[in-house]
Amino acid sequence: xxxxxxxxxxxxxxxxxxxxxxxxxxxxxxxxxxxxxxxxxxxxxxxxxxxxxxxxxxxxxxxxxxxxxxxxxxxxxxxxxxxxxxxxxxxxxxxxxxxxxxxxxxxxxxxxxxxxxxxxxxxxxxxxxxxxxxxxxxxxxxxxxxxxxxxxxxxxxxxxxxxxxxxxxxxxxxxxxxxxxxxxxxxxx
Numbered sequence: 001x002x003x004x005x006x007x008x009x010x011x012x013x014x015x016x017x018x019x020x021x022x023x024x025x026x027x028x029x030x031x032x033x034x035x036x037x038x039x040x041x042x043x044x045x046x047x048x049x050x051x052x053x054x055x056x057x058x059x060x061x062x063x064x065x066x067x068x069x070x071x072x073x074x075x076x077x078x079x080x081x082x083x084x085x086x087x088x089x090x091x092x093x094x095x096x097x098x099x100x101x102x103x104x105x106x107x108x109x110x111x112x113x114x115x116x117x118x119x120x121x122x123x124x125x126x127x128x129x130x131x132x133x134x135x136x137x138x139x140x141x142x143x144x145x146x147x148x149x150x151x152x153x154x155x156x157x158x159x160x161x162x163x164x165x166x167x168x169x170x171x172x173x174x175x176x177x178x179x180x181x182x183x184x185x186x187x188x189x
Contacts, residue, residue, distance in 0.1 A: 002049065002116060002117055002138075003049065003050040003051065003115070003116065003117045003118050003136060003137075004047040004048060004049055004050060004115065004116040004117065005047070005048060005050050005053065005114060005115050005116075005118075006044065006045060006046070006047065006048070006081065006114050006115075007041060007042045007043060007044050007045065007046045007047070007048045008044040008045070008080045008081040008084065009048070009053060009076070009077065009080050009081050010037060010038075010041050010042075010048050010052075010053060010080070011041055011044055011079075011080045012076040012077055012078070012079040012080015012081060013053065013056055013076045013080065014038055014041060015076075015079050015080065016072065016075055016076045016079055017038075017056075020072075022060075023038070025063075026038075026056055026059045026060065027039075029059045029063075030055045030056060030059060031055060033052065034052050034055045034056065037052055038056075044080075047116065050115075050118070050146065051143070051146075053146075053149075054143045054145055054146040054149075057069055057073070057143070057145035057146055057148070057149040058143060058145040060072055060145070061144075061145040061148060066148050069145060069148050069149055069152065070148055070149070070151055070152035070155070071152060072149075072152065073148075073149035073150070073151075073152030073153055074152035074153060074155050074156055074159070075152075077152070077153045077156055078156065078159075081114070082156060082160075085107075085110075086160075088107070088110060089103070089107055089160060092106045092107055093161075098160075098161050098162070099127070099161055100130075100157045100158055100161050100163060100187065100189055101124055101127065101130060102161075103157040103160065103161065104122035104124070104130060104132060104157060104187075105122055105124060108120055108121075108122055108132075117136070117137040117138065118134060118135070118136060118137070119134070119135040119137070120132065120133070120134050120135075121133045121135075128188060128189050129186070129187060129188040129189070130186075130187050131184055131185065131186050131187065132154060132184070132185045132187060133182060133183070133184050133185075134150070134182070134183045134185075135181070135182050135183075136181045136182075136183070139181055140181060141181065142181050142183065147183060151185065154185060154187070158189060163189045
């Protein structure tokens with residue numbers, strides 16, 4: 001299992017930790033390997049193990065709670081990874097409309113180049129709901145904090161579409177299968 005993500009996510013996390021004066025307190029609670037990544041992050045296009053970022057997520061969830069982690073992860077992605085993709089997202093909106101379904105059906109496939117050993121798919125139920133599925137290869141466990149953090153990233157789809165009614169990201173449903181874990185998020189807005 002080598003789930004990896006582009007280091008732009010780490011850069012966004014570090015920047016937001018510093019802005020919120022949390023960098024030193026979080027740094028003090030993570031492993032030496034994660035501390036080294038925080039001190040000298042690789043280039044934004046380099047690969048970073050998702051479990052390294054999950055350590056940061058676990059510290060934030062333990063000290064600040066699930067809701068804080070969810071919001072922090074959304075905000076960190078908006079600082080780190082999303083700005084580079086906004087032009088593509090805006091182009092998709094001009095072609096297909098600015099809806100969460102557009103994000104999940106048209107933009108999600110473009111994210112394949114941003115992760116390794118994570119597979120995302122989306123099933124549209126109707127104009128205002130669907131199911132996002134993530135398959136984590138090579139494991140029967142996924143850290144809870146990693147799932148909570150990802151639900152914050154999912155919420156960006158509602159933000160960029162200016163969905164204010166509810167943009168609900170349902171709690172994730174975990175299903176473990178042989179050699180991988182499948183997680184479903186039922187979404188409605």
